Amino acid sequence: MIWATERLLEGMVGLASLVRLAPFAIAGIFSGLEAENVAVGVVAAHADAPDIALGTVFGGGIFVACVALGLGAVLFPLRVDLPRRVLLVLAASPLVAGLALIGDRTSRVAGAALLVAFGLALGYLVNASRRHRFLAAGEALEAAEKSRQWWVPALLTLVGIGVIALGAELVTFGAERMISIYSVPAALVGMIVTPAAIELEEVIRQAIPAKEGRPDISAGNLVGTVLYFVLFNLGLIAVAAPVRVSSLTRELDWPFLVAATWLAAAFLWRGGVSRLQGGVLLLLYAAYVAAHLWFR
Incomplete structure (x- = not known):
């Protein structure tokens, strides 16, 4: 998966130079899209498994x-200058997601609103990145010269995404086997175990670009992934197969999502995420897991 992430990194940098978009925006669009997460969410919704569906x-x-952001920063501290309004969009996204939690079930109207919000947010991300300089001029020129043939970065991007998705499927299969063998309570699977298994590769997607001197791609992956999860995925689930919303989701999971997103946005607002700040994010996740264990 490390090899695949490196190929994905090369592909996104080359693709960005070809289409004249910032690598930050390319990362948000392509790396942020989690096909396996979308699939699990929609299938679980149709199977009337709300904890798993909303857990995605x-x-x-x-x-x-x-x-992903916290451990990535502990390994390779993230220093990046992002457009402030993009960070405001990031911080607002979990609040907008709260529309789907009104009532006992997610509504199709709220889902449609979330999909519209996702389109607007992603469009704004692309537009804002055009006017923002993420790299020095020399670094941008060097990145542009690495790939001159259009099919090379496109192929690298597709190969990277494909291999990472395959790796995620293998991780998911292994996690499910562990659950069955060790009899992990099903209630914990939806919000803790399944998301962790599916999204384990996100740690690598965050760490490798930062290690290779492309913190803008790490940040783009984070922003894009959160927007996909809380606006696109939730909107798609609500439209395709509305699911029951438990009080625990409304009173525990949603507030923690807001807190985690706001804390990440606050760190990025100040110019990046240090090792200490990464540790704070990890502690917040530990508190989230502990809260689930306590209330379950």
Whole structure:
């Protein structure tokens, strides 16, 4: 998966130079899209498994904001200058997601609103990145010269995404086997175990670009992934197969998602995430897991 992430990194940098978009935006669009997360959420919704369906949104979002960003920063501190309004969009996204939690079930109207909000948010991310300089001029020129043929970065991007998705499937299969062998309570699977298993590769997606001197891609992956999870995935679930909303989701998972996203946005607002701040995010996730164990 490390090899695949490195290929994905090369592909996104090259693709960004070809389409004249910032690598931050390319990472948000392509790396942020989690096909396996979408699939699990929709299938679980149709199977009337609300904890698993909503876990891909809330549990997944919390995992990405706390563990992927936090552990990635502990390994390789993240220093990046992001457009302030993009960070405001990031912080607002979990609040907008709360629309789907009104009532006993997610509504199709709220789902449609979330999908519209996702389109607007992603469009704004792309537009804002056009006017923002993430890298020095020399670094941008060097990145642009690495791939001149259009099919090379496109192929690298597709190969990277494909191998990472395959790796995620293997991780998920292994986690499910562990659950069955060790009899982990089913109630914990939805919000904690399944999201962690599906999104484990996000740690690598955060760490490798930062290690390779591309913190803008790490940040783009984070912002894009959160937007996909809390707006697109939740909107799609609500439209395709409305699910029951438990009081625990409304009173525990959603507030933790808001807190995790706001804390991550606050750190990025100040110019990045240090090792200490990464540790704080990991502690927040530990508190989230502990709360689930306590209330379950």
